Amino acid sequence: xxxxxxxxxxxxxxxxxxxxxxxxxxxxxxxxxxxxxxxxxxxxxxxxxxxxxxxxxxxxxxxxxxxxxxxxxxxxxxxxxxxxxxxxxxxxxxxxxxxxxxxxxxxxxxxxxxxxxxxxxxxxxxxxxxxxxxxxxxxxxxxxxxxxxxxxxxxxxxxxxxxxxxxxxxxxxxxxxxxxxxxxxxxxxxxxxxx
Amino acid sequence: xxxxxxxxxxxxxxxxxxxxxxxxxxxxxxxxxxxxxxxxxxxxxxxxxxxxxxxxxxxxxxxxxxxxxxxxxxxxxxxxxxxxxxxxxxxxxxxxxxxxxxxxxxxxxxxxxxxxxxxxxxxxxxxxxxxxxxxxxxxxxxxxxxxxxxxxxxxxxxxxxxxxxxxxxxxxxxxxxxxxxxxxxxxxxxxxxxxxxxxxxxxxxxxxxxxxxxxxxxxxxxxxxxxxxxxxxxxxxxxxxxxx
Numbered sequence: 255x256x257x258x259x260x261x262x263x264x265x266x267x268x269x270x271x272x273x274x275x276x277x278x279x280x281x282x283x284x285x286x287x288x289x290x291x292x293x294x295x296x297x298x299x300x301x302x303x304x305x306x307x308x309x310x311x312x313x314x315x316x317x318x319x320x321x322x323x324x325x326x327x328x329x330x331x332x333x334x335x336x337x338x339x340x341x342x343x344x345x346x347x348x349x350x351x352x353x354x355x356x357x358x359x360x361x362x363x364x365x366x367x368x369x370x371x372x373x374x375x376x377x378x379x380x381x382x383x384x385x386x387x388x389x390x391x392x393x394x395x396x397x398x399x400x401x402x403x404x405x406x407x408x409x410x411x412x413x414x415x416x417x418x419x420x421x422x423x424x425x426x427x428x429x430x431x432x433x434x435x436x437x438x439x440x441x442x443x444x445x446x447x448x449x
Numbered sequence: 450x451x452x453x454x455x456x457x458x459x460x461x462x463x464x465x466x467x468x469x470x471x472x473x474x475x476x477x478x479x480x481x482x483x484x485x486x487x488x489x490x491x492x493x494x495x496x497x498x499x500x501x502x503x504x505x506x507x508x509x510x511x512x513x514x515x516x517x518x519x520x521x522x523x524x525x526x527x528x529x530x531x532x533x534x535x536x537x538x539x540x541x542x543x544x545x546x547x548x549x550x551x552x553x554x555x556x557x558x559x560x561x562x563x564x565x566x567x568x569x570x571x572x573x574x575x576x577x578x579x580x581x582x583x584x585x586x587x588x589x590x591x592x593x594x595x596x597x598x599x600x601x602x603x604x605x606x607x608x609x610x611x612x613x614x615x616x617x618x619x620x621x622x623x624x625x626x627x628x629x630x631x632x633x634x635x636x637x638x639x640x641x642x643x644x645x646x647x648x649x650x651x652x653x654x655x656x657x658x659x660x661x662x663x664x665x666x667x668x669x670x671x672x673x674x675x676x677x678x679x680x681x682x683x684x685x686x687x688x689x690x691x692x693x
Binding site: 278280283284287288291309313316317320321324380383384387388391392396399400402403405406407408409418419420427428431434435437438441 | 459460463464467471498499501502503504505506507508509510511512514515518519521522584587588591592595600604
């Protein structure tokens with residue numbers, strides 16, 4: 255995973271920004287996170303929320319944005335449009351929360367409650383499956399968790415993983431295979447885990 | 450038409466699917482891969498399963514990363530706030546809170562209550578791994594941030610045995626032990642952590658050491674530890690202890 259300091263993503267070509275997000279580039283993700291949080295926070299605090307809710311909703315929205323970009327569900331042509339998209343998802347999620355069962359008997363005077371749903375999909379079945387697998391990953395040994403992180407999240411090569419774990423490249427490849435097989439077995443033993 | 454995958458090496462298959470998912474296939478390989486998916490629903494299903502597994506591995510890690518980002522935002526907000534000359538105001542508010550708390554709770558003041566009100570484990574360090582990062586320290590920090598303090602301590606103790614002067618390590622071992630309801634061990638590590646005057650954790654180490662002593666009901670020593678500290682949180686904690 256590449257790392258950059260002081261990055262200005264408005265100066266990068268849009269395709270490059272999208273590509274960096276898809277590669278889980280820490281610098282670009284951090285920039286997006288830090289730049290957009292204040293606006294979402296202000297919105298949620300202004301609309302009956304608290305700090306913790308602002309953080310939770312924002313992080314959910316950020317992950318939804320990130321996942322949709324990875325799955326090519328976001329189409330735009332300017333980096334700034336990502337900021338608008340993220341805000342729209344956060345706003346939608348917050349308004350959805352306000353409209354949830356807890357609040358359904360409340361009459362809102364705030365006209366902002368009327369909103370257009372942004373173009374992002376929530377696949378509940380897939381979300382459920384991902385949550386189950388995430389639980390299984392948490393139950394893997396530390397070494398396997400690290401291997402999967404280095405390989406899939408940080409996008410390290412086996413050579414780099416071998417250097418970090420102080421093993422040889424073939425062992426890194428074999429270890430990753432075994433970890434993934436272990437994870438597969440774990441997901442097959444949980445209810446609704448293999449479908 | 451289904452292709453016969455029986456003779457295929459499962460590890461090579463996994464590598465091939467990874468190469469596809471990570472966008473590492475050449476044009477010709479990609480065309481062959483797509484053809485294979487079209488011909489075999491079994492293979493296509495394996496690709497989907499591995500994709501979901503990869504997405505899960507990514508998501509669990511981006512959650513940790515977002516927590517790190519958020520911690521930085523909070524730290525920045527705090528330092529900006531303090532740099533605007535509001536220390537005096539903060540001190541006044543803290544004193545007001547302390548006095549009000551005393552007025553409200555004077556009948557139930559106890560070391561236990563002050564501990565519960567003031568103990569919040571250090572949020573920990575970022576867990577993005579550099580190529581030279583210490584693997585076991587990193588393991589411990591991941592567990593620490595997930596509140597698996599026993600596992601964190603188990604990862605860090607061997608490192609401490611090899612390098613007992615590492616200030617970061619002794620500090621986090623101290624906080625983890627305190628969070629894990631082991632004030633005796635916490636005291637051992639935090640005493641070491643606050644002795645290193647060069648350490649960036651010195652004020653925090655004093656804070657958690659005072660809380661550790663408080664946990665052991667040793668209020669006078671806790672006050673002595675805090676008495677020379679200038680950090681706002683330590684001043685506030687000392688004030689709370691003086692009211693006991």
